[in-house]
Amino acid sequence: MAKSLKFLELKDFLDEKVSLYNHPKFIESDPIQIPHQFSLKEDIEIAAFLAATIAWGNRKSIINNAHKMMQLMHQSPYDFVLNHTNEDLKQLNTFVHRTFNGDDFIQFIKSLKHLYTKHNGLEAVFAHHAETNSMQHAIHEFKLKFFEIQHLKRTTKHISDPLKNSAAKRINMFLRWMVRNDGAGVDLGIWKSIKPSQLSCPLDVHSGNVARKLGLLKRSQNDTKALAELDAKLRKLDPTDPVKYDFALFGLGVFEKF
Template identity: 75%
Template structure:
C-alpha cells in the first residue's frame, strides 16, 4: 500500500508499519490539547456523571457542520438548560420549556430540543438512565443493534416524526457517526483526559469508529476502507480492519483518522 502525507513522498507500508504510523498519530492527537477545538469541551465543563452524559449526548446530536458553530450552539443549549442539564431534564415544567423554542442548529430546532429533553426524562425515569439503556442491549461485539434499540426507547414518548432523524439507526444502513462518537466519549477511558470513560459496563472493544467525511477519506487512502459510501456497511468494514490493529481499543484510531484529515489535510 502507498500513501502521501504533507511531509513524505510515496512510501510503502505493511500492516505492522501502518499500525505504528496510526499509533503515533493517536499519541499525537489523543491528548488534552484536542479538547480546545473539539465539541467534547462542552461536557468537560461538568463533573457530575449525569450532567456529563446528558451534555455529551445533546452536543453529539448537533455535531455536524462547522465545529465552531457546534461549540457555540452547544454552549447556548446548556445556557437554556440553566447549565444544570440533569436537574433540568428531571424537574422541568412546561413553562421552563418555552425558552428552548428559540434554539436552532441547522435542521435541529427548538421543538426538537424540547422533544429530546422530554425523551431524556423518559429514559431516566423509565429505563434507568442513558448508560443502563445501552448496557441492557449491548449483547454483541458491536453496539449498532443497541443504538437502534436505544432509538426505539428514546421515541416512546409523543413526538413529531421529523425529530426521529436526529437519532440515526444503524439497522437502516446509517453509519450513525454522532451517536458512535457519543459512545466513544462515554465508554472509552484513554487515560489522557479526553474521552470520559464513565460507563464501565460496556467494553471499548464494542465501540465503532465515528465515520464521517474526514475519517472515511483517510481510511480509504490507507486501505482500511474500500466502500465509497459512508454507511453502515462501510462502518462494518472499517471496524473490522481497526479491530485487527487493536482488538481491545479499536476506536482510538478515530483520533488518528480525524487528525490526519482535519489537521493535516492527508
C-alpha cells in the same frame, strides 16, 4: 512477509497519530469540551449526548450552539431534564442549529426524562442491548426507547439507525466519549458497563476519506456496511480499543488535510 510488515508499518503510523491527537489540547477545538465542564455523571452524559447530536457542520458553530444548549438548561442538564416546567421548555423554542430546532430540543428533553425515569438512564439503555463486538443493535434499540413516548415525527431524523443503513457517526462518537477511559484526558470514560472493544469508529467524510487512502476501507459510501468493514480492520490493529484510531483518522483528515 511484506504484507505483515506493511500492516505493522500502518499500525505504527496510526499509533503515532493517536498519541499526537489523543491529548488534552484536542479538547479546546472539539465539542467534547461541553461535557468536560461537568462533574456529575448524569450532567456529563446528557451534555455529551446533546453536544454530539448537533455535531455536524462548522465545528465552531457546533461548540457555540452546544454552549447555548447548556445555558438554556441553566448549566444543570440533569436537573433540567428531570424537573423542567412548561415555562422552562418554552425558553428552548429560540434554539436552532442547522435543521435541529427548538421543537426538536424540547422533544429531546422529554425523551431524556422518559429514559431516566422509566429506563434507568442513558447508560442502562445502551448497555442492555450491547453485543460482544458491536453497539449497532443497541443504537437501534436506544432509538426505539427514545421515541416510545408521544413525539414529533420530524425529530426522529436526529437519531440515526444503523439497521436502516446509517453509520450513526454522532452516536458512535458519543459512545466513544462515554466509554473510553485510557488516562489521556480526552474521552470521559464514565460508563463501566460497556467495553471499548464493543465500540465502532465514528465514520464521517473525513475519517472515511483517510481510511480509504490508507487501504482500511474500500466501500465508497459511508454507511452501515462501510462501518462494519472499517471496524473489522481497526479491530485487527487493536482488538481491545479499536476506536482510539478515530483520533488518527480525524486528525489526519481535519488537521493535516491528509
